[in-house]
Amino acid sequence: MRSPVGSRIVVGMSGGVDSSVAAALLKDQGYDVIGVMLRLWSDSETENRCCAPDAQLEARRIAAQLDIPFYVIDAQDAFYQAVVQPFIDGYAGGITPNPCLNCNRQIRWQFLLSKAKALGADYIATGHYARIRQSEDGAYQLLKNPDPEKDQSYFLHVLTQEDLSRTVFPLAEFSKPEVRQLAREYKLSVAERPDSQDLCFVGQENYRDFLRKIDPSLLKPGPILNPAGSVLGEHQGLADYTIGQRKGLGIAGPEPYYVVDKDLLNNALIIGSKNDLGRISFNAERINWINGETPSVPFIADIRIRYKSRAVPGRVTPLDNNLAQIDLTESLPDITPGQAAVFYQEQICLGGGIIQREVL
């Protein structure tokens, strides 16, 4: 590890098994570990799942067991600005946003790094499953975790050289079962805690109820059309649907229908057959190149368009304004605006960006 043993390191703790084991490993290796939990915004009456009282109690207990200081830092406003508001805006704009990406970029790194610095720590650590390597020219590389089931590099493609230079992933080489085993060996009470879920801030309800509460107009019923413009039925609000979605449309046809597009102007949901859906090319925006430099020429990479989806080979053509054009070698049905397209070569994550809405 680049950070010298004995140096001070802030571990982002959630009360879950991964970050608890990360803290335990660092403590064991002789680091001066400080546990920090960020207090995140949550939908009024429900607590944010990442930092609900029981999670906080759990993290506090782990910190006490490891004999490390533990602080909760208020990040509610920053989280709302960086994560929740863009989430709402994204649905209003007809995309399916991925709030974890903004959270990693602006909260779990930018925000936490600045607080860590105040706490006298040059490094932060998290319980993510990914690896960081410094190449011969000194640049930092982000690599997949060896366990394909658990690899989280997809969510980490937003990190910069500065971020990576100050980050430690203690779980880099471990699989989830190994981490649970470590938790048992360290006798951490969280060993059997279930994995946390995404959308930590909407509480008990689902995101649709959350959006409806924030802005009822986001879930206004409207027509369901086929690509030719004929009305096939009524939808319950565009934010209810995701491009590529098949289930829950409630419309019978000769072959299964899929959500093909959203016509925001007319509040219409466009559905069609699988053939209408598949795309082979798309653009991505807000591209982050992990090595900090935009490639000068197109290149071939394995491209992942969703966290759990299979990587597909394709060509990435960098464009101006942090854009890139992606041409896949096969058509995919679920290329979803708002989700990330992340580029890999072998184990190395090169970067990625947000899939843009197709301008029809």
Place this chain on the structure above:
Amino acid sequence: MKRIYLDYAATTPVDERVITAMLPYFKENFGNPSSLHGFGQVGERALDESRRSIASNLGALPSEIIFTSCGSESDNLALRGTAFTRREEHGYNHILISPIEHPAIQATAEQLAEHHGFEISYLPIDHSGQVNTELMENHFREDTALVSVMGANNEIGTINPIQKIADLCQDRGIPFHTDAVQYGAHLKIDVEKLGLDLLSLGAHKFYGPKGVGVLYIRSGMRVMPTLTGGSQEFGLRAATENIPLIVGMAKAFSLAQEEGAVRRERQVLLRDQIIEFVLEEIPDSRLTGGGPEERLPNHTSFVFKNLDGNLLIQVLDSEGFACSSGSACKTGDPKPSSVLTNLGYEPEWALGSLRVTLGKDTTQEEVDKFLYILPECVQRVREASR
């Protein structure tokens, strides 16, 4: 890392001499003072001696001293007990307190108002948090059941003109209670001279154990008990007396009187160094609360503009210095302190508060170390709060 404790207003370590005094009463002399046998009589004697000791240190009669479990309980008994009695006897329903009382008073008064039909009103205070006695007159009512004003504020260290307030209350025959949990840990109290009717103390602020306190009740005052049961404590507080803790408190309070002048002198010297240094060396800083004359001898409190006070406490802790802040919140949901808000501080100031309180054994070296690191910590937190 050697840790330096600068949060003596929160609590203090138990004095070795106090521990020595307490120890026999856990095991050898464990008897219940209510028992008839010899074991009980040993306990009874310890209880009686402790009561006499505290009474004489307060200028009170032993029969005016009620042992409780803490300062908060004393506050509760004083407020509830007096309010209910005064209503029963006279139909009075009005409670008059300062707007920056300890939560033990504030929340108790609120409950009396919300659930028992009492009315609260607040005395005027100045920018240092001191009750303005000139304007007090207008706030008394025909039906005022009691007045409660803290001796000194825990957050900003301001000392109130207790004697003057007591005089004004006495003129109108209104019972006056003072929460002297902070005040009594540092300053000599003579209940007769001050003219107090009720007064609360908590042992752990003056190097006694946690979990024990005193309520002084002037003879003739009628107070309805809140903890009912046996006839301990003159029928005002049921429960088997916690002899070891009571013995410890009596010892600690005696020591506080004997050594009071020396402690005050030492602490004032260090206190004024901190105040002078901070105001001079740290940009955009202000002293909260009163000046040297109306401030607890061990107490300093500041606000720093545009600074996350919570993070400052965490950063100082990570450097080995234990301090506190009015807005500090363990669960990461800081709110501007209601004390500072009541004093008129805007959130940009009120969220950046720091309380540094000294102990009887705090050394010059500890203060020097603290002052050496403080400006840099403030700077780091300001950079991170941007």
